Amino acid sequence: MRNIKFGKPMIGEAEKSAVKKVLEGDILVHGPVSKEFETSFASFTTAPHAVSLSSCTAALHLSYFHYGIGPGDEVIVPAQTHNATVHAVELAGGKPVFIDAEIKTGNVDISQVESAITPRTKAISIVHYLGMPVDMDKIMAIASKHKLLVIEDCALAIGTYFKNRHVGLFGDVGCFSFYPVKHITTAEGGMIITKHASVAAGITRQRAFGVDRTPSERSIPGIYDVTMLGFNYRMSEIHAAIGIEQVKKIPGFLSQREENYFCLDKALREIDEVSLFDSTHGDFKSSYYCLSVMLNDRLTPKRFEIVDYLNKKGVGTSVYYPRPVPHFTYYRQKYKHPENAFPVASKISYSSIALSVGPHLNTEDMDYIATTMKDALKSLA
Ligand SMILES: Cc1ncc(COP(=O)(O)O)c(C=O)c1O
Numbered sequence: 001m002r003n004i005k006f007g008k009p010m011i012g013e014a015e016k017s018a019v020k021k022v023l024e025g026d027i028l029v030h031g032p033v034s035k036e037f038e039t040s041f042a043s044f045t046t047a048p049h050a051v052s053l054s055s056c057t058a059a060l061h062l063s064y065f066h067y068g069i070g071p072g073d074e075v076i077v078p079a080q081t082h083n084a085t086v087h088a089v090e091l092a093g094g095k096p097v098f099i100d101a102e103i104k105t106g107n108v109d110i111s112q113v114e115s116a117i118t119p120r121t122k123a124i125s126i127v128h129y130l131g132m133p134v135d136m137d138k139i140m141a142i143a144s145k146h147k148l149l150v151i152e153d154c155a156l157a158i159g160t161y162f163k164n165r166h167v168g169l170f171g172d173v174g175c176f177s178f179y180p181v182k183h184i185t186t187a188e189g190g191m192i193i194t195k196h197a198s199v200a201a202g203i204t205r206q207r208a209f210g211v212d213r214t215p216s217e218r219s220i221p222g223i224y225d226v227t228m229l230g231f232n233y234r235m236s237e238i239h240a241a242i243g244i245e246q247v248k249k250i251p252g253f254l255s256q257r258e259e260n261y262f263c264l265d266k267a268l269r270e271i272d273e274v275s276l277f278d279s280t281h282g283d284f285k286s287s288y289y290c291l292s293v294m295l296n297d298r299l300t301p302k303r304f305e306i307v308d309y310l311n312k313k314g315v316g317t318s319v320y321y322p323r324p325v326p327h328f329t330y331y332r333q334k335y336k337h338p339e340n341a342f343p344v345a346s347k348i349s350y351s352s353i354a355l356s357v358g359p360h361l362n363t364e365d366m367d368y369i370a371t372t373m374k375d376a377l378k379s380l381a
Pocket of ligand 1: 179190
């Protein structure tokens, strides 16, 4: 029996010795290593500016904070996402306005966005769900017509391209995650990329208390001014050292993911009782975060039995995400959306099983996952 983990950090000797080198030096924060990580991530994505942060949640929160989104402001958000996408709006004091997903990709249903815009709307939050790009031409046309900010949540989208351009570069900022099951990891970590020099400069200050000088920029040690409000959302040199080594591995990771994805996709498409999302086509290039299988109405009540069968046979699974965000208790109690308000996001959340295509696996693992899934459906029929 195989032991196929849903996510496995790919940490090698290079990461270990890079961390050791930082630990043997004197600078653990505010140093050259996080700068080098920013430069290498900017180079991979072709971003004019990149700012390292402690997580993607910090990146999202700081984006809204930087732009002054607060009480009385509305932000359009997808219902089908991680709660962090929406928490960031709440933390800033804004009001999330949820939009349902489209069934082909799980991304936001763009046809519903414009009718949700009110005079209070300040921003559109875009999530490239499971690494499939949203049609950013359409989103940017709506945003520029209504003069709205666009914040891209690219937590699952390292290696996602729309029209040959890396996502995160269409909107005002793109926010990335380096949590262990993501495309690359720094244990915890995040990054903002942006085309705006002033936003990068502001966020660089606001991630570190809003002080006007980092320790190396101070002519007299310990002397600085605080020119704005800010957080402690920095990334340490230890985390950044891992990141530099991981960025070098992105091309290899992505090609293994792509190979795995198409192997599994091909095998699972033979099953009539499940449906799969659209993937890379034309100008839409996925980052292949995972492969989510949607069960039909007959199988949906048996979802956790199927998960149990897979897990017992050594196939790790997950769910992206367990509920549409407005269905989580916090949001249900606060906004009281009817249970049937987001039918497509509900269908995805309540009927899907996420399977791994990560670079720790190969096509033999994909064959095993597909065969085990087919066996599970047969045995539970
Ligand atoms: C779409 C999305 N946004 C944001 C986050 C939060 O990322 P982090 O854990 O780096 O704060 C996640 C985490 O899985 C996510 O899936």
